[in-house]
Amino acid sequence: MSTATTPNDHAAASHGEHLAHHFDNAEQQFESGKLGMWIFLSTEILLFGGLFCAYSVYRSNHPEIFLYAHRFLDKPLGAINTAVLICSSFTMAWAVRCTQLGRRKALVRLLGATIALAACFLGIKYVEYRHKWREGLLWGKEFHATFERPAAPVIPPPKPAPGINPDERSLIPPAAQGPSGLARPGERRYVEEAGGPPHDVQVFFAVYFLMTGLHGIHVIAGMVLLTLILLRATRGEFGPSYFTPVDLAGLYWHLVDLIWIFLFPLLYLIR
Amino acid sequence: MASIDGANGIGELPADQNRLGEDNYLTHERGIRSWLLTLDHKRIGLMYLVVILSSFVLGGIFAMLIRTKLLTPGNSALMDANTYDQMFTLHGAIMIFLFIIPGIPATIGNFVIPLMLGAKDVAFPRLNLTSFYLWITGALMALGSIVTGAVDTGWTFYTPYSTTTNTNVIMMVGGVFVLGFSSIFTGLNFVVTIHKLRPKGMTWFRMPLFLWGIYGTAILQIMATPVLGITLLLLIVERALGVGIFDPALGGDPVLFQHFFWFYSHPAVYIMILPAMGVISELVSVFSRKHIFGYTFIAYSSIAIAVLSFLVWGHHMFVSGQSLLAGMIFSFLTFMVAIPSAVKVFNWVATMYKGSIWLTTPMLYVLSFLFLFGIGGLTGLFLGALAVDVHLHDTYFVVAHFHYVMFGGSVIAFLGGLHYWWPKMFGRMYNETWGRIAALIIFVGFNTTFFTQFVMGSHGAPRRSYHYLPQFEAYQRLSTIGAYLLALGFVIVAVNLAHSLFRGRRAPANPWGAATLEWQTSSPPPHDNFAVEPVAGDPYDVEAWMYDSRIGGFVRRQPAGAPAAS
Amino acid sequence: MEKPDNVPTSGHAVVGHVVPFRVLATVWGLLLVLTVVTVAVAGVDLGSLNLAIALAIAILKASLVLLFFMHMRYDRPMNAIVFVSALLFFMLFVTLALLDTHAYAPEVIPGYAPALPR
Numbered sequence: 001m002s003t004a005t006t007p008n009d010h011a012a013a014s015h016g017e018h019l020a021h022h023f024d025n026a027e028q029q030f031e032s033g034k035l036g037m038w039i040f041l042s043t044e045i046l047l048f049g050g051l052f053c054a055y056s057v058y059r060s061n062h063p064e065i066f067l068y069a070h071r072f073l074d075k076p077l078g079a080i081n082t083a084v085l086i087c088s089s090f091t092m093a094w095a096v097r098c099t100q101l102g103r104r105k106a107l108v109r110l111l112g113a114t115i116a117l118a119a120c121f122l123g124i125k126y127v128e129y130r131h132k133w134r135e136g137l138l139w140g141k142e143f144h145a146t147f148e149r150p151a152a153p154v155i156p157p158p159k160p161a162p163g164i165n166p167d168e169r170s171l172i173p174p175a176a177q178g179p180s181g182l183a184r185p186g187e188r189r190y191v192e193e194a195g196g197p198p199h200d201v202q203v204f205f206a207v208y209f210l211m212t213g214l215h216g217i218h219v220i221a222g223m224v225l226l227t228l229i230l231l232r233a234t235r236g237e238f239g240p241s242y243f244t245p246v247d248l249a250g251l252y253w254h255l256v257d258l259i260w261i262f263l264f265p266l267l268y269l270i271r
Numbered sequence: 272m273a274s275i276d277g278a279n280g281i282g283e284l285p286a287d288q289n290r291l292g293e294d295n296y297l298t299h300e301r302g303i304r305s306w307l308l309t310l311d312h313k314r315i316g317l318m319y320l321v322v323i324l325s326s327f328v329l330g331g332i333f334a335m336l337i338r339t340k341l342l343t344p345g346n347s348a349l350m351d352a353n354t355y356d357q358m359f360t361l362h363g364a365i366m367i368f369l370f371i372i373p374g375i376p377a378t379i380g381n382f383v384i385p386l387m388l389g390a391k392d393v394a395f396p397r398l399n400l401t402s403f404y405l406w407i408t409g410a411l412m413a414l415g416s417i418v419t420g421a422v423d424t425g426w427t428f429y430t431p432y433s434t435t436t437n438t439n440v441i442m443m444v445g446g447v448f449v450l451g452f453s454s455i456f457t458g459l460n461f462v463v464t465i466h467k468l469r470p471k472g473m474t475w476f477r478m479p480l481f482l483w484g485i486y487g488t489a490i491l492q493i494m495a496t497p498v499l500g501i502t503l504l505l506l507i508v509e510r511a512l513g514v515g516i517f518d519p520a521l522g523g524d525p526v527l528f529q530h531f532f533w534f535y536s537h538p539a540v541y542i543m544i545l546p547a548m549g550v551i552s553e554l555v556s557v558f559s560r561k562h563i564f565g566y567t568f569i570a571y572s573s574i575a576i577a578v579l580s581f582l583v584w585g586h587h588m589f590v591s592g593q594s595l596l597a598g599m600i601f602s603f604l605t606f607m608v609a610i611p612s613a614v615k616v617f618n619w620v621a622t623m624y625k626g627s628i629w630l631t632t633p634m635l636y637v638l639s640f641l642f643l644f645g646i647g648g649l650t651g652l653f654l655g656a657l658a659v660d661v662h663l664h665d666t667y668f669v670v671a672h673f674h675y676v677m678f679g680g681s682v683i684a685f686l687g688g689l690h691y692w693w694p695k696m697f698g699r700m701y702n703e704t705w706g707r708i709a710a711l712i713i714f715v716g717f718n719t720t721f722f723t724q725f726v727m728g729s730h731g732a733p734r735r736s737y738h739y740l741p742q743f744e745a746y747q748r749l750s751t752i753g754a755y756l757l758a759l760g761f762v763i764v765a766v767n768l769a770h771s772l773f774r775g776r777r778a779p780a781n782p783w784g785a786a787t788l789e790w791q792t793s794s795p796p797p798h799d800n801f802a803v804e805p806v807a808g809d810p811y812d813v814e815a816w817m818y819d820s821r822i823g824g825f826v827r828r829q830p831a832g833a834p835a836a837s
Numbered sequence: 838m839e840k841p842d843n844v845p846t847s848g849h850a851v852v853g854h855v856v857p858f859r860v861l862a863t864v865w866g867l868l869l870v871l872t873v874v875t876v877a878v879a880g881v882d883l884g885s886l887n888l889a890i891a892l893a894i895a896i897l898k899a900s901l902v903l904l905f906f907m908h909m910r911y912d913r914p915m916n917a918i919v920f921v922s923a924l925l926f927f928m929l930f931v932t933l934a935l936l937d938t939h940a941y942a943p944e945v946i947p948g949y950a951p952a953l954p955r
Contacts (some may be wrong), residue, residue: 022391042923049927052499140515200522242875269879594940
């Protein structure tokens, strides 16, 4: 006899405790909840869609800004964060499975793991943001990073091949790069390309902070939601006959992961 | 059953017809908390009705102030030019975001949809109440902005003015953001309700066309409103943090704001009209005593309008710096989107053809709608033609066009629907004579106000303008006279409806002889909607119902030889 | 006694389908591998293909999350239709906005449209 289920599950199944009066049966209620959640996720797609649109517009009209400025993002940290969210999605999907199978302890542990991974994601984000703040790599009117000339002679960018418009700036950056890893800020200096950085570098950071900021807000909201689900789970409210809230919260969490799956290459891996 | 109710010679109505004085949804639980924390879709619909009609009055007051100022072409003691900017902004923002967009879905929709489905409630009653409180929150924020620095940007909040003006844009725009979520959740609720709570026998093509209209509206609420959300969010952070996304000095693009804004706001106008069209589909069949003509076409055209409406937003930007290529694409698509609307109008007229027209107040509103929406829709084509729009953009022609479709379309249909479902909601009949008088006054007042503006606009009179050239003075004055006539009409409507609550004849279950399911429960309905679960049939089989003068309403026709139900 | 993978321990009937653990773990592994691939490919200069490949891998990862973690593979089609519609509307928006901004970019700041051929 499994100890994972509580008497509540039996009661709920036989008395239809969770069945609302306007639904005919549990399946109709469950399917309705699912459809409702997928519709909500669609609205989130369109909400972020606006920002992806702004990204597309600015990147396609000014690729030089994105190419130059994205180097100041920390690729390894971004990649780690991607892995963190993927793992949290895995633990979340696993948690839903455990609820369906009545494994309460596993559910609680996996929900806890998901929340912990989310916190880890936010922690890494905080490190990244703090670096940007210190270096003045901010949006719009807050942008105040300075660019220095390197001491050593700079290799000039290659001359464009004959036949190409000579005004076109080369998009191949010189040797000095933006910071990587957890180097202390101020230890590296940003090197001006021969000819200088492009105009309006702050546009990239506006887009960066808007997209990752809105995403971060959704991560925080997800953590709150999952914490509430966790509390209900510890009280044994979920089981094979009623796991809709876990399922729906899981769908929301996977969306948060989905959005980051696109944010990472678009912001961090520009070529 | 010998006592007489009123002078109509109608006997006392049994409980399956009228439940006033019995246990109905209005009396089921008492106390303010039972209303404020209700999960009953009927009560939520009523609460929405109260606040939304109040918003209409408030927006209307701003309109009357504007029209009164415009009696004089120059400076006026009534208000200065800056205040005038605030007036038309508030008139627009309140009417659009607090009244029309929630409008028919939140009021009539909430009340009627579960009843039409023979269901006990919408899919997510708690979400429904949440939507209501989101409306309240958004409305308070938007109205709060009035006292802290009323916005003067026009309801369209165009950058760069909206990012630089020192009025309280953030609070107004924040309020609209919250209202947007109210709209999204209502749409979400209705989509799931229509998908999941249809009764046995009610397939997609046997459901009332009002539900098709609501479904199309809900698609737009769900897909378009989030883009407004992000647009307003971007505007807020632009003002608060100087993000620079719309500021050319910081590398931004102000025309991008317009793309973002109109991607929602064009579908938004179809959010306004689709439910109205749904109402008209119901009313035209009942009051022609005839099955709706072209059900399938009307149903599909609701969806076609919903989808096509996403493809035309650039027609608001023909002269904003949009490229010619985009202009041509959008102009072509604008002409296309008129087609499904026209299909509906033809089908409604075909429904009336050889019908037995019953000129009740709702039917007068239907006839008004056909005329006014027809003009409004056709003038949209003028504006959709690129070359003509260059001349007409930002003139009174545009103002007249959208008032003909939004007011002459949506509001007229809303009034028709309100009168139509009023007996069901409150168990009382309004006074038919005064209802008709008000409908006529509104029709005359409306045309006086707004047809004049078509003429004025085609002569070049600019909109949103405090001052105007003396050559337009006669038009402006005529328009204002029309506005006062309109106001009179609305006062009569309000008094008539309010009076009916106390003195109106008690309404039977089916005063109009409609075949949809909401008329198969008492007026007003019990808390649980149906004492006996109804059986879904053909929603337009109006000929199956015949008038019974003993109850002043319609009962099901019995097969030949059987006595009529008593 | 070996119970089948998708039957709850208490023996109740389950509303909805249970995804096998094998599937979840495989998807997880694939997602991590694909992340590594994305980073690796970004290190190689392939010109305009870089963006296309990065997006293609992202779409593949997203599909895995949608189909298996989010259950779309086993769900009613309506849920998928809703989600895909949102994506279609989004793409419509981006396409037309890109089309238009490209066309008027030279006029926003005269002469400053480095992305466009002269």
